[in-house]
Amino acid sequence: MCLGVPGKLVKITGVKGIVSFGGAKMEVDLSLVEKPRVGEYVIVHAGFAIERIDRANARETIRLLREVF
Amino acid sequence: MISLSLDNLTKGYRNKELASKLAKLIEKEASNASYRFMHVCGTHEDTITKHGLRALLPNSIDVVAGPGCPVCVTHPRRIELALKLLEGRKNVILTTFGDMYRVPSSYGRSFSHAKARGFNVKVVYSISDAIRIARSISNKEVVHFAVGFETTAPSTASSLLQNPPKNFSIISAHLAVPPALDYLLASGEVAVQGLILPGHVSAIIGWRAYEFLVDRYKIPQVVAGFEPLDVLVALKMLLRQVKEGDIKVENEYYRVAKPDGNLKAKKLMDEVFALEDAKWRGLGNIPKSGLRLKPEFEQFDATMKFDIKAPEIDRDTEPGCRCGDVIKGLVKPEECQLFGRTCTPYDPRGSCMVSVEGTCAIAYKYRRSRL
Numbered sequence: 001m002c003l004g005v006p007g008k009l010v011k012i013t014g015v016k017g018i019v020s021f022g023g024a025k026m027e028v029d030l031s032l033v034e035k036p037r038v039g040e041y042v043i044v045h046a047g048f049a050i051e052r053i054d055r056a057n058a059r060e061t062i063r064l065l066r067e068v069f
Numbered sequence: 070m071i072s073l074s075l076d077n078l079t080k081g082y083r084n085k086e087l088a089s090k091l092a093k094l095i096e097k098e099a100s101n102a103s104y105r106f107m108h109v110c111g112t113h114e115d116t117i118t119k120h121g122l123r124a125l126l127p128n129s130i131d132v133v134a135g136p137g138c139p140v141c142v143t144h145p146r147r148i149e150l151a152l153k154l155l156e157g158r159k160n161v162i163l164t165t166f167g168d169m170y171r172v173p174s175s176y177g178r179s180f181s182h183a184k185a186r187g188f189n190v191k192v193v194y195s196i197s198d199a200i201r202i203a204r205s206i207s208n209k210e211v212v213h214f215a216v217g218f219e220t221t222a223p224s225t226a227s228s229l230l231q232n233p234p235k236n237f238s239i240i241s242a243h244l245a246v247p248p249a250l251d252y253l254l255a256s257g258e259v260a261v262q263g264l265i266l267p268g269h270v271s272a273i274i275g276w277r278a279y280e281f282l283v284d285r286y287k288i289p290q291v292v293a294g295f296e297p298l299d300v301l302v303a304l305k306m307l308l309r310q311v312k313e314g315d316i317k318v319e320n321e322y323y324r325v326a327k328p329d330g331n332l333k334a335k336k337l338m339d340e341v342f343a344l345e346d347a348k349w350r351g352l353g354n355i356p357k358s359g360l361r362l363k364p365e366f367e368q369f370d371a372t373m374k375f376d377i378k379a380p381e382i383d384r385d386t387e388p389g390c391r392c393g394d395v396i397k398g399l400v401k402p403e404e405c406q407l408f409g410r411t412c413t414p415y416d417p418r419g420s421c422m423v424s425v426e427g428t429c430a431i432a433y434k435y436r437r438s439r440l
Binding site: 003004006015029031032033034043045046047048050051053054057058060061062065066 | 112166194196197198221224228272298323326331333
């Protein structure tokens, strides 16, 4: 139910946007995200972007995982 | 520098080699005692079972599923209410998320049964789709069964604030997670040494929303993402907290979940909903855990619009169904007499056997061979 899928925001039209999931595109409501920008990654749940993915933190986690373990 | 692509956002956290190394570290750290941790998210249960993490972990670590599947804990009175509303009025279209569609009430009745009997039920992916239906069929009343935790409630709130048409209303079955954790821990029934907190609920409410549980119960907690490495790292963090007595809320999913969550989403939710006591299927009445519409939004409240009350019912599970105990992590699905026999995803008896996030449905899908 709380499944959220990461996707890339490729277009914004008002409160709606188009998110690409590795090529498959879908219209998504962006009203829950503060100042969304094209090119950002977001978590999409039930047709709504619920939060942006922090790129720097995502990179950092992957780097740490590789370094520490 | 590691490039960040969509691929990396999933595969980066699914590395087998790293998973094995992590599992070995966990095994070493958990060699002198037994540990029991609970997660409260159907997507975590799916990650753990699908990727075979329990087999990877040492026997000294038990990870149990708590009440993390919203459709599983939606009280059957709500289902019966929606059915009563639908079956009494020819001009109503009931919209529902797919995983709610086949969930039986405690009398074995579901939205899919109503559909089979000729009533108008439509499965939607998003509340936006329900509103689109209402706009395109203006001579019908569209009632959306709004279910879900804090991950989903903001989308309902935002939709109601975007001027939906007059022929649209909702039955709110939204529930809040922290009060349920409080209730479970206070009951003393659930003996766990730590909680893996749901990443997407936490993305909305923030990880600070659980800090009161540290004060009350001294329980270690880690917010985790949904890839296998996320869960393994969270387990390692919980182990460290238990062993060092350094108990707090930590955040493994910091690429998405922030300390105070999504402020905009929380504001919209607060604008539209107020907390009230709510019944959870299999758990009981939990104070201040249900999201009801505030009076200024009552034109969208289907119970007010159609002047209808939820029918009284005398049980919240079908006889023999142990979904309540499964939800509390007291028994494994396989310990229920109905599991895999009279209760299967094809013909579910209990709510945990329906959704792809239901603990019993997941066990049936991935572990059936062990029966």
